[in-house]
Amino acid sequence: MVNRHFHDARYYLGRTVEHATLGVVETLDPVVAKGRELAGTEDEPEPTRVDRVRTSLHDADERAVEAGRALAGDARRRVRRYRGT
Structure with missing residues (x-):
């Protein structure tokens, strides 16, 4: 040793x-x-956990708005088609 x-x-x-x-x-x-x-x-400083969550929530909000607009447009088209106008 x-x-x-x-x-x-x-x-x-x-x-x-x-x-x-x-x-x-x-x-x-x-x-x-x-x-x-x-x-x-x-x-560039690494984003904090709060910043990452905030960005994720913002992105989710934008996706939800876009999906809502697409669904509303689709519903309007279906109603027009149903009414024959």
């Missing part, structure tokens, strides 16, 4: 790398954002 000290050192080295990576990313985030803004390649 590996010496306990080497095992502990390996563990803490891994934790150090994780924290250093997070620190570098956090430090460079504003610089990256500014660079993307200047280059015109800003990332």
Whole structure:
């Protein structure tokens, strides 16, 4: 078995790398954002769950309106055909 000290050192080295990576990313985030803004390649934020539901409801509403219009038009045609006009 590996010496306990080497095992502990390996563990803490891994934790150090994780924290250093997070620190570098956090430090460079504003610089990256500014660079993307200047280059015109800003990332669009992911839609939130509420936004997705709102969009889905809006789409469902539009489909329902269109279906209602189609049914009303069909009913008018049938009535005209029945009346012979």
